[in-house]
Amino acid sequence: MFKAGALFALVSLLPAALAQSQMYGQCGGTGFTGSTTCVSGAVCTYSNPYYSQCLPGKSTSSSASSTKTTSSSTTSKSTTSSSSSTGTTSTKTTSTSSSSIPTTTPSTGNPWATKSGYVSPYYAAEVNAAAASLSDSSLVAKYSKIANTPTFIWLDTVSKVPTLATYLAGAKAAGTVLQIVVYDLPNRDCAAKASNGEFSIANNGVANYKDYIDQIAAQVAAYPGVPVVAVIEPDSLGNVVTNQDKYPACATAAPYYQELVVYAMQKLNTVGVTMYLDAGHAGWLGWPANISPAAQLFGTLFSQAGKPAGVRGLATNVANYNALNAASPDPITQGNSNYDEQHYINALAPLLTQNGFPAHFIVDQGRAGVQNIRQQWGDWCNIKGAGFGIRPTTNTGSAYIDSIVWVKPGGECDGTSNSSAARYDSTCSLSDADTPAPEAGTWFQEYFNTLVVKANPSL
DSSP states (O other): OOOHHHHHHHHHHHHHHHOOBOTTOEEEOTTOOSOOBBOTTEEEEEEETTEEEEEEOSOSSOBTTSOOOOOOOOOTTTTOOSSOOSBSOSSOOOOOOGGGSOOBOOOOSOTTSSOOBOOOHHHHHHHHHHHTTOOOHHHHHHHHHHHTSOOOEEEOSGGGGGGHHHHHHHHHHHTOBEEEEEOOOTTOSTTOSTTOOSBOGGGTHHHHHHHHHHHHHHHHHTSTTOOEEEEEOTTHHHHHHHSTTTOHHHHHHHHHHHHHHHHHHHHHHTBTOEEEEEOOOTTTTTSHHHHHHHHHHHHHHHHHTTOOTTEEEEEESTTOOOOSSOSSOOGGGTTOSOOSHHHHHHHHHHHHHHTTOOOOEEEEOTTOSSOSOOSSTTOOSSBTTOOOOSOSBSOOSOSSEEEEEOOSOTTBOSOOOOTTSTTOOGGGGSTTBOSSOOSTTSBOHHHHHHHHHTOSSOO
């Protein structure tokens, strides 16, 4: 039998052990020691091996062992993933060889000229679930506007590729442009931790990535006529330009990034995908020392790929916070005449033309509604006080810019502020980062609400 003191000690521990995780709190994941059940009205939902989260649902007490659901991701410096960096794939599907995929001539011209972007049902469900807990009807109405705003769908793990068929069918039925992000390079995002990916160069990563691209191409080929726009590998080529000397990991990854971006351009071109390579942002590649080497790199890779017709141009500011046209330069931009995305694009476009690369752009303004909120231009993680920016439109005011877009789904976290987490990046604990923050790619309700309240233009 227990001694009385031991029994008392055991009983005293029970309340903590039985305490349930709150709405949007963590409820599971590798190394997690807290409660694996959620408060009434929330379901413990799997996001990645490191993080399960209490999200609105019907169950009254669901644990981390509940059915795995697919998470839509987002960002690092530019985006983040909800995958683990194990170097292996969690789901392996059979690749379709290139010879079995019919060749489709990519559409030329602005893909949004006659069609709007597809509204992601996954993101809409996230937003609507968050709205269900609100009592302020005016705020609910603003949430609804966001839920119906076209955003990009991130294919940041190979396990998400099969879901592409659902989105293709939805875009076909709606008569809209399906917008995706191709984001699964081996040794992904060599200069950050929050967005590390699932493939490793040392562990068959090159072959795994080509298989990933082949699977995307096969899915698109099954829906001929559905316009698909892809942003190709956020952060990758920017790291090639600027970070090989700073980070040995980037020097190792750079030749593979280049080889595989060429492969993606070639393969996705065969099924008619319109592509925009990621070009960082004004505060990265817009500096005088970086902009010419960047243009040269884009031109070289485009030529190596055979100048595929499906490569339309570049995407800038993906998951970042820069204004399209700043009223005045933010103090953090001092020394760079390209202090907003329009200045950056105006400077880059003629250099691209000189290097034989098409000078067309899309610009992410999903979280760019509020300016002068960062301590340093390189800060990218859950920046405090950010607001939703210009809504997707082809009324860009620039002959170079095809469309303003929302590539980053606002509200999906950039990275955790938990320093003990496997993918912790210290950037996510800086003074201008919103804390406490959950794991990358999971829903960050408090942050989303701020984006809504501070939206500019207002919702």
